[in-house]
Amino acid sequence: MNPFHDAIRALVTSALGLPADTVVAIATPPNPAMGDYTVAMFPFAKALGAKPPELAQRVTAAFAAGGALSSVTAAGPFVNVRISRPAFFAHVLGLVGAGRDSWGGNADGAGKTVVIDYSSPNISKHLAYHHIRSTMIGHSLCRIYAANGWKTVGLNFLGDWGTTHGMLLAAWERWGAGIDLAEDGVAKLNALYVQFRAAMKEDATLEPLARTWFKRLEDGDAGARDLWERFRQVSLAEFEKVYSKLGVAFDAVRGESYYEGKMQPVIDDLAAKGLLVESEGARVVDLTDRKLPPCILVKSDGATIYATRDLASATDRWDSWHFDRALYVVDKGQTVHFKQWFAVAEKAGWPFAGRMVHVQFGQVLFGGRKTSTRAGGAVLLHEVLDEAAKEIEAVIAEKNPSMTADKRSEVARQVGYGAIVYADLSKLRSGDVEFDWERLLSFEGDTGPFCQYQHARIASVVRKAGADLSLADASLLGTEEEWRTALLVADFPQKVRDACAKDEPSIVATYALDLCRAFSSWYAQGSKDAALKVNCDDAPTANARLALASAVRQTLANALFLIGLAAPEEM
């Protein structure tokens, strides 16, 4: 995948007489002064019956100068390798230049389809801040899988069914007269829902009323159906406002209601296979052999439950797309639920069994506790996004007063939203995250705006220089800072693979930051010594440096795209 890595592998395997396909772990030495890459000899010692330092000597002795590698030295049990810098610089510039927007991607997933279930909010409720996790991790995974050659289907699985929606219909009947849903519809619906739940505690007739309304909905009663459809549309329109801010678009929106008619065949099939047993009045699949609680599919009152809907929906997704993999980007609190119905699919021997993955993530905590949207007072996602854009707009006005108001507003949204998204995606999925306004609204250091700033900086320097980068002579590159930057650029394709293999967008986010730091360090050299500027006085050197900077910019733009951040040309 990288001719320089290939050369190192070839050298090691041939020197030690190992098969050419032996796994050779190529790492970065702790100190750049030691070399560009390093290979530890320990893994080969046992098989070859020799001590690691001796093997390192053998590799060194077999090295012949010329080609991709410039020097090979033994440091005890390690073999440190320096690669030919002019060749490497030329290689990097060529790759990025040829790849452009697709640079970093691969075709590993060619012919394969992944269905990614993400965001999946409940209608008639706001998108709260914590929805950013599923929404952006899922969105980013769509792009990462696509960059790895997969066909992706992004799916929003709306919570639009169940007795809670009956409550809302009942509440509307009581108090809905005169309410205009055209403006802040979701807020009004949510208020009605909260009001109804509160009233239920006082008035025992309300819960049956809600059930009756839901029954009407299930039976296709036109009045109930129309009203529910209206609530659904109002909610979707409001979700869409937030999604468009984030650049999120789905390939399909299928709510729980969509699968309503598809559950009976699932139940029948499980019953026919003898998997469905009666237990405490409910119909369940026993999972004691998997050390799991039984999976309830039909409640004792005869109604279905979310496991039934998930099974029906998986079946439907299989019929629609014949996926090779289906990701469920859902918080880790639902781990048992997913294990249960994945197990049911396996027991039933369905063709898609084993292809589902629960991509779990940690929860957003407020003061160390899980959020409760029911308790009210939840922080809304659009509020956080708007606040960040507002704050950053003031910063831009101060730092870049010549920018027009329109442009400033556009860039403020890109960078403000970028700050919020980056703050979430830069962390490993698995950990819980504490909601912290101060940290979300910081634009310095390990942040999205820092990455975007480096991108804008490079774009501006290159734009103003107006040089013909196709004439760049890579042999004129060579400072330590340029070198470290180029090495990082070359790592990008592997990061795109790793992020996909682990379903982990933070790998790309962390990488983007590392690349920015390397570039920023390099760029700052120019303030100490004008000869070290990117756009220095010596035209051929400037051309080569601008070409490398341009490669960094392209890499950065591609990385930011994968995590859903805009890459502004100026800021």
Add this chain to the structure above:
RNA sequence: GUCCCCGUAGCUCAGUUGGAUAGAGCACAGCUUUCCUAAAGCUGGGGUCGCAGGUUCGAAUCCUGCCGGGGAUACCA
């Protein structure tokens, strides 16, 4: 009770799948502004990698047991 996740600098987090002296940012002390502008760079202090064992040439990383935090644990999603 059982199961899952987490525990690394004062705070927020990385750590190349077991490798050489554990790294960033924030905060703190200081220094540096004619390329996009300091939204940055450089220097410095700051660590028993929760604790105790084990596995081996070698452990923040793997195994076991504790401690601490969060979550799940059949008719909500």
